[in-house]
Amino acid sequence: MAIKNYEPNMVLATTEYEVVGTRPVRHDGTDKVTGRAQYGADFTSTGLIFGAVLRSPHAHARIRSIDVSKAEAQPGVLAAVTAKDFPRSDASPDEYVQLGELNTRLGYLRDNILASDKTLYKGQPVAAVAAANAHVAHEALALIEVDYEVLPSVLTAPDGMKDDAPILHDHLKTEELGELTDRVSNVAQHFQHVLGNLEEGLAEADVVIEREFDTATVHQGYIEPHNATAFWNKDGKVTIWCSTQGPFEVRDASAASLNLDIADIKLVPMEIGGGFGGKFEPYGAPVAAMLSKKTGHTVKIIMSRAEDLQGTGPTPGSNLRIKMGATRDGKITAAQAHLAFEAGAFPGSPVGAAAMTVFAAYDVPNVVIDGYDVVVNKPKSGAYRAPGATQAAFGVETVIDEIAEKLGHDPIELRLMNAAKEGTRRADGPINPKIGCVEVLEAMRDHPHYNAPLEGPNRGRGVAVGFWINGAGASACTIMVNPDGSLTLSEGSADIGGTRTSVAMQAAEVLGIPVEKINPQVVDTDSVGYTSGTGGSSVTFKAGWTAYEAANDIKRQMIDRASKIWEVEPDTLDLQAGEITSKVDSELRMSFAELAGQLNDTGGPVVGSCSLTPPAIGGAYAGSIVDVEVDPETGKVTVLRFTCVQDAGKAIHPSYVEGQMQGGSVQGIGWGLNEEYFMNEAGGMMNSSLLDYRMPVSLDVPMIDTVIVEVPSATHPYGARGVGEVNIVTPPAAIANGIYRAVNIRMEKLPMNPGAVVEAVWKNGG
Amino acid sequence: MPAKTYVQTTINGEHVDFLCEPRQSLLECLRDVIGLTGSKEGCNDGNCGACTVVLDGRIVTSCLVLGVEVEGREITTIEGVACGSTLHPVQTAFLENAALQCGICTPGFIVASKVLLEQNPDPTEHEIRFWLANNLCRCTGYDKIVRAVQDAAVKMREAEV
Numbered sequence: 001m002a003i004k005n006y007e008p009n010m011v012l013a014t015t016e017y018e019v020v021g022t023r024p025v026r027h028d029g030t031d032k033v034t035g036r037a038q039y040g041a042d043f044t045s046t047g048l049i050f051g052a053v054l055r056s057p058h059a060h061a062r063i064r065s066i067d068v069s070k071a072e073a074q075p076g077v078l079a080a081v082t083a084k085d086f087p088r089s090d091a092s093p094d095e096y097v098q099l100g101e102l103n104t105r106l107g108y109l110r111d112n113i114l115a116s117d118k119t120l121y122k123g124q125p126v127a128a129v130a131a132a133n134a135h136v137a138h139e140a141l142a143l144i145e146v147d148y149e150v151l152p153s154v155l156t157a158p159d160g161m162k163d164d165a166p167i168l169h170d171h172l173k174t175e176e177l178g179e180l181t182d183r184v185s186n187v188a189q190h191f192q193h194v195l196g197n198l199e200e201g202l203a204e205a206d207v208v209i210e211r212e213f214d215t216a217t218v219h220q221g222y223i224e225p226h227n228a229t230a231f232w233n234k235d236g237k238v239t240i241w242c243s244t245q246g247p248f249e250v251r252d253a254s255a256a257s258l259n260l261d262i263a264d265i266k267l268v269p270m271e272i273g274g275g276f277g278g279k280f281e282p283y284g285a286p287v288a289a290m291l292s293k294k295t296g297h298t299v300k301i302i303m304s305r306a307e308d309l310q311g312t313g314p315t316p317g318s319n320l321r322i323k324m325g326a327t328r329d330g331k332i333t334a335a336q337a338h339l340a341f342e343a344g345a346f347p348g349s350p351v352g353a354a355a356m357t358v359f360a361a362y363d364v365p366n367v368v369i370d371g372y373d374v375v376v377n378k379p380k381s382g383a384y385r386a387p388g389a390t391q392a393a394f395g396v397e398t399v400i401d402e403i404a405e406k407l408g409h410d411p412i413e414l415r416l417m418n419a420a421k422e423g424t425r426r427a428d429g430p431i432n433p434k435i436g437c438v439e440v441l442e443a444m445r446d447h448p449h450y451n452a453p454l455e456g457p458n459r460g461r462g463v464a465v466g467f468w469i470n471g472a473g474a475s476a477c478t479i480m481v482n483p484d485g486s487l488t489l490s491e492g493s494a495d496i497g498g499t500r501t502s503v504a505m506q507a508a509e510v511l512g513i514p515v516e517k518i519n520p521q522v523v524d525t526d527s528v529g530y531t532s533g534t535g536g537s538s539v540t541f542k543a544g545w546t547a548y549e550a551a552n553d554i555k556r557q558m559i560d561r562a563s564k565i566w567e568v569e570p571d572t573l574d575l576q577a578g579e580i581t582s583k584v585d586s587e588l589r590m591s592f593a594e595l596a597g598q599l600n601d602t603g604g605p606v607v608g609s610c611s612l613t614p615p616a617i618g619g620a621y622a623g624s625i626v627d628v629e630v631d632p633e634t635g636k637v638t639v640l641r642f643t644c645v646q647d648a649g650k651a652i653h654p655s656y657v658e659g660q661m662q663g664g665s666v667q668g669i670g671w672g673l674n675e676e677y678f679m680n681e682a683g684g685m686m687n688s689s690l691l692d693y694r695m696p697v698s699l700d701v702p703m704i705d706t707v708i709v710e711v712p713s714a715t716h717p718y719g720a721r722g723v724g725e726v727n728i729v730t731p732p733a734a735i736a737n738g739i740y741r742a743v744n745i746r747m748e749k750l751p752m753n754p755g756a757v758v759e760a761v762w763k764n765g766g
Numbered sequence: 767m768p769a770k771t772y773v774q775t776t777i778n779g780e781h782v783d784f785l786c787e788p789r790q791s792l793l794e795c796l797r798d799v800i801g802l803t804g805s806k807e808g809c810n811d812g813n814c815g816a817c818t819v820v821l822d823g824r825i826v827t828s829c830l831v832l833g834v835e836v837e838g839r840e841i842t843t844i845e846g847v848a849c850g851s852t853l854h855p856v857q858t859a860f861l862e863n864a865a866l867q868c869g870i871c872t873p874g875f876i877v878a879s880k881v882l883l884e885q886n887p888d889p890t891e892h893e894i895r896f897w898l899a900n901n902l903c904r905c906t907g908y909d910k911i912v913r914a915v916q917d918a919a920v921k922m923r924e925a926e927v
């Protein structure tokens with residue numbers, strides 16, 4: 001693998017296949033460029049009515065009473081609900097509910113759907129109404145009377161950890177190093193990972209750098225707000241239509257919150273307009289179901305953008321202290337991290353993942369990592385693309401950069417000297433399988449971008465490398481052979497970025513047919529086996545693997561059938577390039593389509609199926625190279641050039657791998673430079689619109705060059721790794737390092753917006 | 767409920783009439799009254815561009831236009847971009863360049879790009895980025911969208927000569 005000449009998008013392929021690795025047009029493409037694709041908000045049905053949700057105006061308050069009678073009496077309003085309307089099951093509120101990358105307890109889940117006795121963040125739902133007209137429903141919210149006792153609030157992890165901090169949950173006892181204590185506090189959990197002997201490692205070091213970092217709360221910013229439509233039938237069966245990353249997770253969470261059997265709920269996944277981890281919670285679905293039960297109508301609830309920003313799960317702000325030591329010749333001997341993450345209103349921040357990823361790019365013998373999960377009066381945090389890893393990498397990659405500078409090493413060479421490899425133990429336990437950290441760093445080092453001169457004042461080039469765990473999870477798939485030899489594939493993974501095609505390609509490869517012969521469908525939860533959600537970069541890996549096995553099932557059955565027709569032994573036959581042939585008799589051959597036409601009369605149709613939970617995937621590494629220009633007068637940072645290098649294992653559909661890399665990079669740029677929840681002292685979000693929550697637009701960014709490195713994962717049939725997330729991990733750190741090279745200041749806060757940069761320049765005496 | 771207004775307009779070349787409340791936006795009328803759900807709502811306050819349509823030759827965010835304002839005017843939505851069963855070159859370019867991931871922003875980008883290329887058949891990268899700066903895409907990082915518009919521009923110029 002070597003980079004010779006510059007191309008904007010390079011694939012450093014190690015193995016070539018017929019279908020895998022090509023770039024077909026996606027199956028759902030035409031519907032999505034013509035406006036025909038049906039997203040959640042597009043769903044309609046006879047007798048559809050609209051729900052609207054009343055949300056807490058206070059960040060922290062006790063609910064003394066809720067009176068919905070005036071709203072219910074309003075002409076046009078058909079029903080109102082509060083938490084009291086929800087059935088209480090025998091299930092303990094402490095029981096866990098799976099919600100993709102983050103899990104929660106049933107009690108917390110319910111309170112996040114409709115608050116019962118307290119509201120814990122501004123924007124938390126407290127009641128809902130349904131009306132035939134959406135405007136009428138929204139107006140009726142003003143008629144609901146809620147008596148609140150406003151309580152003092154707390155907004156950041158360090159503040160939440162103070163002894164005199166306002167307590168969010170009277171019953172939340174701190175879990176300290178695996179033991180449940182009697183201490184009631186906002187610290188839901190403190191855990192620690194230890195490797196080697198930190199003190200000895202620090203003693204060996206010639207240079208030790210320690211810095212503290214703070215990062216702001218940011219939102220996934222998917223363009224389609226949350227939506228849910230539900231119908232509660234007279235027989236007690238519920239259908240939910242919504243845009244979600246986790247059809248099965250939302251079905252199960254809805255069943256748990258409504259106290260129904262899972263079999264009573266069918267979730268019909270609509271097309272989904274982005275998720276990035278933020279579309280696993282059920283939010284409006286159980287509320288719409290309850291309103292449907294009361295009214296007998298199908299009820300649709302769509303969040304406004306302000307509701308979405310204030311009332312869904314952003315990724316949390318964090319406070320980090322990173323300390324690392326290295327010897328003069330560049331060997332990192334010790335690393336310590338203190339990671340305090342805001343969980344939001346309920347426990348469950350991604351601090352666990354932050355701790356797994358924080359030093360995972362390096363082989364460090366002596367490590368201590370402390371993680372704190374701290375509840376604060378902000379929305380319950382959700383997953384966001386490699387949750388926790390971006391915050392952690394911002395700290396670590398800045399400190400590494402400083403070590404390289406202090407020791408006079410090239411920043412990529414220093415990283416290469418210490419890079420994690422197969423066999424390296426992570427501080428949280430696992431020993432690395434085959435990984436591509438070194439290969440990613442080598443591709444960065446060799447890239448023309450890294451070697452191009454960067455001229456002009458106030459310009460600097462930064463680099464960073466990062467790791468994401470990558471998930472797998474359960475997946476199910478069936479493939480039906482149609483009489484003309486075409487195939488229909490059913491899967492359960494919501495397709496957010498072309499995965500119907502990347503999954504179907506893996507089946508097509510097995511059968512030696514063009515992927516256009518397969519029609520992949522994302523079907524409802526009654527029509528396919530349990531499939532864990534579209535998160536953790538898992539779909540092309542797990543659903544692709546399932547499709548691969550289902551296609552092999554078809555292959556076996558087709559060969560068996562041909563062997564019966566020809567009265568020969570199956571092991572004398574083969575299926576390749578869309579044809580069944582005999583290994584011993586060259587006269588015996590039949591096209592796949594020909595045999596498909598005979599199936600019904602020779603024993604019955606052929607359906608291939610597979611359901612499995614693949615073994616762990618082996619994580620992914622990615623790196624960014626960025627050139628920035630800093631205006632020292634205004635503090636504005638302009639991204640001049642950007643290159644993303646990522647190990648995809650095997651890029652099944654390289655265009656969509658590049659798309660993930662480019663999209664993740666730009667989200668990372670937004671996180672690094674602009675995005676942030678501005679909170680007032682009372683805990684209200686002051687910028688809950690897309691004008692003020694400023695995500696990158698096309699004019700803010702350059703082309704994003706990509707290099708796909710292929711170090712095949714040891715487990716997947718084609719060597720694929722997940723590709724969706726790791727690309728967001730490094731841009732903020734790389735930009736911070738670029739800013740340092742440009743104007744000699746170390747940024748310790750995200751976002752590095754003009755105000756923050758100017759402040760740092762002034763502090764530095766500039 | 768406020769009295770409804772009778773509106774006659776032209777959408778995608780066909781005469782359309784509908785009833786709407788004075789407070790209903792054009793986007794709401796298109797989606798909920800007329801049933802053209804190709805235009806998407808991402809913000810309802812003019813900041814995402816997912817609802818972009820062409821109104822008398824100019825692109826507008828239809829969430830910031832009232833339904834009653836389109837009396838006697840001409841509207842093109844994403845549903846009217848393709849010609850019969852033939853995709854518009856911009857649509858083909860979006861498919862071939864993988865310029866969409868989730869696709870929720872795509873109708874807005876395609877409508878805006880089509881008008882750009884009608885007015886400026888050979889835009890620079892900067893001109894494309896400037897024109898599309900009111901359309902948010904959170905999935906693609908814009909790279910492949912810009913390339914798709916460049917590709918469509920080339921194909922449309924070739925088709926002209």
Ligand code: FES
Nearest residue numbers: 810812814815829
């Ligand atoms: S919905 Fe109109 S601009 Fe966002």
Ligand code: FES
Nearest residue numbers: 867871903904905
């Ligand atoms: S493709 Fe998802 S927002 Fe653009």
